[in-house]
Amino acid sequence: MHAPDDRELQDMAARLGARLRDARHMLVTAESCTGGWIAKTVTDVAGSSEWFDCGLAAYSYEAKQALLGVRPETLEVHGAVSRETVLEMVSGALVHSGATLAVAVTGIAGPGGGTDDKPVGTVWIAWKRRGGYASAEVFHFDGDREAVRRQTVAAALRGLEAIAA
Template structure:
């Protein structure tokens, strides 16, 4: 799978922003391996203040706990790159913001950090509407660090679009 280019991310962000504006949703992002790239992609769109509440870049275990309410037991038992952690991140983002829609990501972008169970390119994404049930999905992206992160941003934006369908 080829990594999306900047124009593709811009187009996805513009389309998502228009849909969020029309549906009166506010978005929050909770990002680990993307380091705020999803928030950057959507705030590059003029008028994003109408539908973007905030972005939380929580890279360390401590930040995930303090900013998003991820339980220490979850991190100890399952690790940062897990379904359990991303589900707590996506829910915590809504608790700690005024948003109505959230996306969360945690993964291994590389070049190091991978294991046999969780190789480089393993990324968990989750999406949730306030008051609803979260959806989580694991991805296995190819490429270098930038390619993995770029593909993650695209998948996050596409998933938000599906949540609005």
């Protein structure tokens, strides 16, 4: 998979912003492995205050619990990089914000931290509209830490654009 450069990410964010503005959505991001990169990318778009509510970067288990309402049992049983955790993250982001649309990401960007079951490049992304059901998808990105994170941001933005209409 291709790791997009800054210009490509900015173009994606601008298209998403226009769609969110037209649909009167407000966005919240809940980020682990990207550390706020999705929020940074969308707020680089002039006028993003019309459609961006807030971003939450929650790396630790404690932050995921306190800021996003992820249950300790979920983290203990499934780990931070799991479908179950990302679904709780995306729902918690909506509960703890005034947004109407949310994205959450959690993964292993590397270079360390991977296992046989969850190698470096494993990333879960979830999307949800307020009042709707969340969807989640697992990705297996290639490349170094930056490439994995860039691909994660791009996939998150593409998914948001798909559900924003």
